[in-house]
Amino acid sequence: MIRFAEWHPGLRKGLRHRGALVGLALIGVFLVMAATSPLVAPRDPLAQNLAQRLEAPSAEYPLGTDDFGRDILSRVLYGARISLRVGVVAVAISLFIGGTIGLVSGFYGGTLDLLVMRLMDVLLAFPAILLAIAVVAVLGPSLTNAMVAVGITGIPVYARLVRGVVLQVKSLEYVTAARALGAGDARLVLRAVLPNCVAPLLVQTSLGLATAVLDAAGLSFLGLGAQPPTPEWGAMLSQGRELILDAPWALTAPGLAILLSVLGFNLLGDGLRDALDPRA
């Protein structure tokens, strides 16, 4: 548990970091939005009202309406559910698959390690959004496939990160000693390796959530993710593009929502890195 104590004060320090706190607050706001949208949204996000198309913001429609007369405020509120879910699922895919690959590859080494890491190099040879687009091209456009695609692009990042920690930990004296005393693989992984992964993974997960939300919104913007009429922020902006002359307000709220949620995760990740990185 000595290892645990080492990152724990760092975590406390991270939670006093001003940027990290602002990030947490932003994320909190979006979590509340996601949790309460059915209660607080003034209207059904999918309900069309053609008599009130393209209404400018007013008391009745605080953020205006889109070209189907749907309430933009309600759509943005519901959008928080989608974007946060996309981010969490995509990062969970990257973290689980990438983390396992890195753990096994680093722990056992040898030919397996060599082959797996070359494969990760291949994945890294593609710009993330291009790889995601290729995956969606194969699977077909949908929100679920966009989550999978964004998740896959993150795999090599986590694999390399975890592998790096494993290699470092493997060479520590107390690990060699534990092995000499007869500790099995499972025990070494659980007691020595994983606790050391927590701090860097915490930072990477937070930054990864930012990228995932941004990339998934980008895919939806390109028509490769969430499909209309889903109230997804990227998809809303894609529709808003057609309305740039008639209803510029349709562009404001969804874009701001993406910016602030991504900023929240980036601030948190940055703050945690400052606090947890021993070099900082």
Next chain:
Amino acid sequence: MVGYLGRRIALLVPTLLGVSVLAFSLIHLVPGDPAQVMLGERANARAVAELRHEMGLDQPLPVQYWRFLSAALAGDLGRSIKTREKVSVEMTQRFPATFELAVAALLIAVGLGVPLGVLAARRRGGWVDAAVMTGSLVGVSLPIFWLGLLLLLWLSVGVGWFPLSGRIDPGLAVPSVTGFLLVDTLLAGRLDSLFDALRHLALPALALGTIPLSVISRITRSSVLEVLQLDYVRTAWAKGLSERVVLAKHVLKNALVPILTVIGLQFGYLLGGAIITETIFAWPGLGRWLLLSVQARDFRAVQGGVMLVALVFVVVNLVVDLLYAVIDPRIRLTGDEA
């Protein structure tokens, strides 16, 4: 240096082979019969069978891959299902537009990012530093598709300084010689066309350059801060050298390796981001073409585009690695660090 170069290039072979396997697999991972998917549900059985035969889909997989690879090495990526044009020709036509856009974005990012980063490091803790750091954090969080739309709304629709879309006003078009419009307008000696092309380029390049600008200014700041603490820099100050000389000649040169790494990585981002930017600004480049090909389920085209982008990205990173060796003799001599 030659040995170093050789080792680095040898390392690329397995990566590029992997890229080719991945691109090849694209078609085969499609659920169902790829020929049927490409032609659509209503295509008749004979057309589907013909396409299967034409694409060699009726051959064993290893044979298919071998044909694919040997053709690709000879520069033949097959024909687009949609236009029946050679994929390599379609890509060659569109590549200059994307390259011009990416380079312009990179110039903006490096030209502003490095000085801003140096300035922030020099005035650490001051308001300039705070502004650069905050700005860069917002910059990396900005969805470029939103930024692009806002730029259009404000600077095109609003004040009318920049055109809405495309590369050049049709009335000012010049004959295509190189495909690089900025070069072609100069070759034609048409300054009015050059100016118009630059006006078309400005907003897309700005939108695309924002994230790299933010990333580059941050890495420059931290890299310069690290070097500023070193003893030899204190010596340089003590010798009474001017701030400009210390920063430009002593600090920046040593801070350059991490900055270059990030610039290389950002180039990959630019190629990916071009897909989004080109869509917003109706920029007739590779990214938009790739997106349209994905939407049309034109897998031959997608395969070609994916391979070309990966190849460019890998080559750019190779160039970056070689630049390290030029800047830092330690890397050149030990070789293994890169």
